[in-house]
Amino acid sequence: MKADPKRVLTGNHFINGNHAATEGAIAAGCTFAAGYPITPSTEIVERIASRFPRVGGMFVQMEDEIASSICLQGGVWSGRKSMTVTSGPGMSLMMEHVGLAHITETPCVFINVQRAGPSTGLPTKTAQGDMMQAKWGSHGDYECIALSPSSPQECFDLTIDCFNLSEEYRMPVFLMSDEMTGHMTEKVVIPPADQIELVERKFYTGSEKYLPYKREANGVPLMSKAGLGHNYHITGLTHDEQGYPVLTKKVQEEMMEGMMKKVGDNVDKLTRYEEFMMEDADIALVSYGISFRMAYKAMEMAREKGIKVGLLKMITCWPFPEKPITELAQKVNSMIMVELNYGQMFLEMDRFANKYCETDLCGSSGGEVHEPEEILTKILEAAKK
């Protein structure tokens, strides 16, 4: 299905990443948002509050993040595409309901505009310290889908992709933005509505009893919504196809297998990345989000010195792009993860790459983006090995 022209601000805009993400959500058909404003994500809820009522949407400013993250799921079960927006401290509070969205298989989007932590940290300064939290922050096992934008344009594009993936797989999806990308203003090209492809929610239309967790051939159960006349039960307890609690190992296993396989069987399809100057590279930088830009700059500087460096940019961070990373590790001598934390996605890269090549981290405490020279120093060290 194509986007609704009334909801798409087609044209060239000079806007920041947070505003671009909001326009992406609106174009994607999001009509419900619940949130509690927090720096550096506030521009998103500001724009939502101003734009949603004009395009048939609703925004509720809740009393806190815990309430926001459950309110948005009510929006989903009423039939709307829904989202919430926050930053690290809010994300920590939302973690219980991230788990609820996973176990109830509720399609929704969480945007995390990351700032330096832990705790209140640096509210106005950038970091990428919540990458592992997105995957592991709520208790129990679940698979995660997370995309990371490196520019306002990607904030627009990837927010649409997040909504599409959440509907396709019927699960929460994360946009892992950051302060710098969110507050940076650049040209954003919003295409005509008929060039924006949307995945719409699939509702049960059969005449038999609706089973909210009966998996279709693709492993994803159909949804219902208020008003369709179905009686069903949604719970955070382990449940059977009907949605009622059944507290046995057998049902737990069936439920978990179904949830894990939705993503696990589609890792290749979900994996998105770009490679730059990798044809003859001896050293591969790996990066994502805002850090990609500094890594690219460092790659150019190293190339000027005659060092053969390439760059892999992860667009999908979760599920981790294990196949391209493993293949790359067999081609190069050394891989360096560039990220604004003390080594989060590095651990994943290292897990797949270290039996084939040297691995290193160009990390940071957060607070500022890398200086390209810092990355160059790591490249020079790797080149000496």
Added chain:
Amino acid sequence: MENREVRLGGFGGQGVILAGMILGRAKSIFEDKYATLTQDFGPEARGGAASCAVILSDDPILYPNVFNPDVLLAMSQGALDKYIDGLQKGGILVIEEDLVKVGNIDPSIKVFACPATRFAEEIGRKIVLNIVMYGFLVAVSDLVTEEIARKGVEASIPSGTEKLNFAAFEKGYQYGIEQKEKLG
């Protein structure tokens, strides 16, 4: 073309960030090239001081921070004092003449002064002082052409204010051309 880097600073309320937005919009939308604007989002942005930096380029911009701009526009003494040390040698310093006093600076820096607040009052509303200053900046810096710069203004102002804003732009631009000729 090498990147051009501009730092704009002043008091909150003078419209320095809007001036930066107009410049970036002109370059990226109307020249169809590249511009990246970043703002200071510290506590200082929530009171007296406001500042932003704009990078203009013919190629995609990677590194977004600006520490050593080649143009500094200072609309307050605080902005000048804070950012003057970062201005590149041979760079251009643009100041609000009545609000900023320039002390000892590197002799290679070209200084252009414009009484933008006074001009804006003469035009009719003090609120357009940032547009006067923007027109002046465009004239003395060659960051974008006059035509492109004007389109940036047109796309950034509320409808009904065109006459006022274009008068402000024109005033600043013409004064800039005069000053540039005068200073060589």
